[in-house]
Amino acid sequence: MNKFAPIIRTLARQTRPRQALPLKAAQYAPAAIRAFHNTTPRSSASLGQPHLLPEFSLKNKVIVVSGGARGLGLVQIEALLEAGATVHAVDRLPSPVQDSNSGFFQVSQRARELGTSLHYHQVDVRDVPDLNRIFEDIANGAGRLDGLIAAAGINHETPAIDYSMEETERMMSINFTGAFMTAQAAARQMIRLKQPGSILMIASMSATIANKGMLAPVYNPSKAAVVQLARNLAMEWGEYGIRVNTLSPGYILTQMLQNLFNDYPERREKWPKENMLGRLSTPEEYRGAAVFLLSDASSFMTGADLRMDGGHAAW
Numbered sequence: 001m002n003k004f005a006p007i008i009r010t011l012a013r014q015t016r017p018r019q020a021l022p023l024k025a026a027q028y029a030p031a032a033i034r035a036f037h038n039t040t041p042r043s044s045a046s047l048g049q050p051h052l053l054p055e056f057s058l059k060n061k062v063i064v065v066s067g068g069a070r071g072l073g074l075v076q077i078e079a080l081l082e083a084g085a086t087v088h089a090v091d092r093l094p095s096p097v098q099d100s101n102s103g104f105f106q107v108s109q110r111a112r113e114l115g116t117s118l119h120y121h122q123v124d125v126r127d128v129p130d131l132n133r134i135f136e137d138i139a140n141g142a143g144r145l146d147g148l149i150a151a152a153g154i155n156h157e158t159p160a161i162d163y164s165m166e167e168t169e170r171m172m173s174i175n176f177t178g179a180f181m182t183a184q185a186a187a188r189q190m191i192r193l194k195q196p197g198s199i200l201m202i203a204s205m206s207a208t209i210a211n212k213g214m215l216a217p218v219y220n221p222s223k224a225a226v227v228q229l230a231r232n233l234a235m236e237w238g239e240y241g242i243r244v245n246t247l248s249p250g251y252i253l254t255q256m257l258q259n260l261f262n263d264y265p266e267r268r269e270k271w272p273k274e275n276m277l278g279r280l281s282t283p284e285e286y287r288g289a290a291v292f293l294l295s296d297a298s299s300f301m302t303g304a305d306l307r308m309d310g311g312h313a314a315w
Helices: 003-017 023-028 031-037 073-081 103-113 128-142 165-192 219-241 254-261 266-274 284-293
Strands: 062-066 086-091 118-122 147-150 195-202 243-251 307-309
Touching: 003 086, 023 118, 031 062, 031 243, 062 073, 062 128, 062 165, 073 086, 086 128, 103 165, 103 243, 128 165, 147 165, 147 284, 165 243, 195 219, 195 284, 219 243, 243 284, 254 266, 284 307
Parallel strands: 062 086, 062 147, 086 118, 147 195, 195 243, 243 307
Antiparallel strands: none
8 A cells, every 4th residue: 555645635635626615505605705615725835824814805895984084983994994995984074084183084094005995975874865865976986885884873971860852862863763874875775786785783782781880771772773773674685685783892992981981980990890801992903893794704694793892791
């Protein structure tokens, strides 16, 4: 018996093309998944080399981010740009593009360095006709619309006994209705163009818990409504190849949270102790989740909530 036969058989297995996807599966699988099955595995000589998984690429994809002028939305925009996407930010704030001191300006400069582009559209998510017009213009200009992150939202603390109807309606109109109308505007273009896509709605761990010591009788239900909305949209739009998921962050060290600590300094020490990691999160820790949920890496994930809260809700 040839003593090298086992080695030869092993090498043959390593260089054999992957089994092709079944015909029906190939029809619906994203391009990156089909490409994976149609390539030859890397040889043993290249196993130690860095390799970018094609499923995470957003190259040539067009994505809209609401609430993208600052905070978590802007941080996630930069991650999408780094993955190759063209990004359109929509926000109610005046355009920050010309303000060289703004974070948005810095990210737009980075987009040029990366060989892609970042655009800005001023609109309030409650202005539905204008919102629909902007999405239609984006889709017509690019000939496609691949994804959305609905990140626009507000929060403020008021005891439940003191909440007015006007305050309640305002928060729900932005956090829930605004998110719904934004997702609807995106899906309308995806369906019109017969373009499968991914919609990510930013919820919160507060969708499933009552935050100890934080008076949020409207904010928390508004985020719970977003989680349930996403499940229903996923059910309705799945036939068009549109996936809808939510991301539920824990406490994030944004400027808004820093301002809250100024009003309630005791929370600065108390809140980190309420999760299993003993610290608060930073916006940058949600970059990977954005790319994952907008890319083909999550191609079989819809109607799901990705909770990233340091274990806060798992006690």
